[in-house]
Amino acid sequence: MRTSRFIPILALLGAVVLVQLLTLAGGKAFFLTQLTMSAYYTLIVIGLCLLMGFAGQISLGHAGFFAIGGYTSAVLTTLDLAAYKENPLVAMLAKAGVLTARQDLYGGSLLSVHPWAACVVAVLLAFVIAWAIGIPVLKLKGHYLAMATLGFGTIIYSIVLGTQRFGAADGISSVPPFPLLFGVSVSGDSSLRVLNYYFAWLLVTVAMVLLLNLISSRVGRALRSIHGAEDAAGAMGVDTARFKLSTFMLSAVLAAVAGVFLTHYNGGIGPSEASIMKSVRYVAIVAVGGMGSLWGTLIMSVVLNFLSLRGYFGSFDDAVFGGILIVIMLFAPDGIIGADLRRLVGKIANYKQQNSNKSQ
Amino acid sequence: MFFELFFQYLVAGLTYGTIYAIVGIGFNIIYNTTGIINFAQGEFVMLGGMTAVTLYGFLPLPLAVIGAVLITMVMGGLIEMVFIRWLVKPTVLRMIIITIGISILIREGALLVWGEGVRSLPYFTGNEISALSLGGVRLSPQVLWSIGVCMVIVLFLNLFFKHTMLGREMRACAANRDAAALCGIPTKNMITLSFVLSAGIGALAGCVVSPITYTQYSIGSGLAIKGFTVAILGGLGNSMAAVAAGFILGILESFSIWVLPTAYKDAISIAILLAMLFIRPSGLFGNKEAMRLKDF
Numbered sequence: 001m002r003t004s005r006f007i008p009i010l011a012l013l014g015a016v017v018l019v020q021l022l023t024l025a026g027g028k029a030f031f032l033t034q035l036t037m038s039a040y041y042t043l044i045v046i047g048l049c050l051l052m053g054f055a056g057q058i059s060l061g062h063a064g065f066f067a068i069g070g071y072t073s074a075v076l077t078t079l080d081l082a083a084y085k086e087n088p089l090v091a092m093l094a095k096a097g098v099l100t101a102r103q104d105l106y107g108g109s110l111l112s113v114h115p116w117a118a119c120v121v122a123v124l125l126a127f128v129i130a131w132a133i134g135i136p137v138l139k140l141k142g143h144y145l146a147m148a149t150l151g152f153g154t155i156i157y158s159i160v161l162g163t164q165r166f167g168a169a170d171g172i173s174s175v176p177p178f179p180l181l182f183g184v185s186v187s188g189d190s191s192l193r194v195l196n197y198y199f200a201w202l203l204v205t206v207a208m209v210l211l212l213n214l215i216s217s218r219v220g221r222a223l224r225s226i227h228g229a230e231d232a233a234g235a236m237g238v239d240t241a242r243f244k245l246s247t248f249m250l251s252a253v254l255a256a257v258a259g260v261f262l263t264h265y266n267g268g269i270g271p272s273e274a275s276i277m278k279s280v281r282y283v284a285i286v287a288v289g290g291m292g293s294l295w296g297t298l299i300m301s302v303v304l305n306f307l308s309l310r311g312y313f314g315s316f317d318d319a320v321f322g323g324i325l326i327v328i329m330l331f332a333p334d335g336i337i338g339a340d341l342r343r344l345v346g347k348i349a350n351y352k353q354q355n356s357n358k359s360q
Numbered sequence: 361m362f363f364e365l366f367f368q369y370l371v372a373g374l375t376y377g378t379i380y381a382i383v384g385i386g387f388n389i390i391y392n393t394t395g396i397i398n399f400a401q402g403e404f405v406m407l408g409g410m411t412a413v414t415l416y417g418f419l420p421l422p423l424a425v426i427g428a429v430l431i432t433m434v435m436g437g438l439i440e441m442v443f444i445r446w447l448v449k450p451t452v453l454r455m456i457i458i459t460i461g462i463s464i465l466i467r468e469g470a471l472l473v474w475g476e477g478v479r480s481l482p483y484f485t486g487n488e489i490s491a492l493s494l495g496g497v498r499l500s501p502q503v504l505w506s507i508g509v510c511m512v513i514v515l516f517l518n519l520f521f522k523h524t525m526l527g528r529e530m531r532a533c534a535a536n537r538d539a540a541a542l543c544g545i546p547t548k549n550m551i552t553l554s555f556v557l558s559a560g561i562g563a564l565a566g567c568v569v570s571p572i573t574y575t576q577y578s579i580g581s582g583l584a585i586k587g588f589t590v591a592i593l594g595g596l597g598n599s600m601a602a603v604a605a606g607f608i609l610g611i612l613e614s615f616s617i618w619v620l621p622t623a624y625k626d627a628i629s630i631a632i633l634l635a636m637l638f639i640r641p642s643g644l645f646g647n648k649e650a651m652r653l654k655d656f
Contacts, residue, residue, distance in 0.1 A: 058453055060460075136638040142452040143397040147588050148637050151630040154585060158627045276581065278461055287457060322464025326443065329458045335450075 016201040032197040038305035039200035040262040045301040047254030054226030054293030055247040061153030065252040067274035069259025072122035074172040076113035115178040126256030134248040157274040171270030178264035186264045284321045367497040378510040378611025382565035383587025384602035392534035393554040400463035402584030408563025409575030413479045425567045436559025455652040471578040482571040491612035506568045595643025
């Protein structure tokens, strides 16, 4: 990583610290809750940005991967195996530390899967599903790809909504905290709010570093060539199918990780997280941020998610995202923080230069 | 008893099949002239049903239905003129996202105007409990209405596309837009017309099935996926095949309740859609060779 690329990352970390200090100074510490949630949503969106903006493949089913992560983790950490203690397999898992005993809300003891183990299972599951779905789906293009991913999202939604084990319309609640180091855990506990905020944004920063490195590498160039002209890329020896699939899987894993942590943070997950509207919302954010601009996507994701979570859009929440989609795609298909802004900055710079030339 | 149940499911399947078929045809009409899949197609059905219910408050039923169809046609035309007409060679990705945005706006607008309530038109003839008995199978007259209207729409479209100047111009536009423009066909107007037409038949379908399936602000997106499944199943662009595919999907769905929980009913059609896309994207009745020529 060249030093010049450190600067935006440092700026991001600086902004994260600055925002925390500002909320502290302004007495608005409760904003951090929504900012933490925004961070997790940002994790999905930057992954989707890699898929849409760089590999040029649309996905209208990313809320499905979020739900796979979130629900797997929620189910495994809330299920009670205490009754099967005698079962050799259960006993073995308990010994290995995969299962942990804990107290439930009413003081009864539960034997359920340790959050870390659940997280690993959830991410692996998302990885495998993305692989299995990705192979056939990514052969499709245009409308077919959009509809197939939409179909995948809808299936996940109807499974989640129609299955009793997943809590049907109520979702799953009382998900335990996710223990990190030194007694800190990912949970909605207000005493851990600041630490959780930093943890979430650290996760986003790590993901950003990874993605930024990826897109400025050989892989990134290959992806851009696929976006530009897939046939030509193939003719140049780029293994288009493999690159598209691994990008799809990477973005699915990011979505699942976000799902796992947000579920532990919120202490539960509901079927609305798997809904098509959520997937469309992620696409909208990528579109506003500028297809192919990770930083633009990150900024718009924080702004829009924060406003939405704080309820500034009221009952027009979905309508706002629908409107954003149309306006951006009609007038600025490259996004507002993408090429247009750069062009505008360039124009202003040129204009100033010309003026200063004139005055001389 | 078994056979009666069998036919009861069959009839239910045919009823749903008609509406899927009509949404599928709507996809095809717009796809043929523009190469766009209009993700807001299901919203036309919802708008038609909702507007008709409102108009029925102060108009007799036939006028309310006609009024609703006309209003939705105007809406369809306006949507095309405002959002699509002036775009210069938009990419497929851009069009997908724009039509998704349109469908969200229509849905949220409907929520604002009509609220979350479930509404329905009265039965066109008879009422909820009147039924024709055919050898032990009970058949609501509204089922005959919806199947009949579907048939009339298909017949009308066939005549329109084959035997009128306007229809032929639209087909020319579908075959080759540049060549059609060189022949003096106003291709932009043809595209507007295709939106008007598919909005109109969508609205008519929305009115006819409203007494049986009810209408709510949110039914559009589900119908759009079903309609797209039907359009793919029949082969994209082939309206006649869409009718057959609509009935197939409707019947499959209806019989799936026999073996699977109803909650998974929607998943069935999507599983069919995915399977078709993976195995035979040219559709059951489509031509593989012809499919390769289309740009995706």
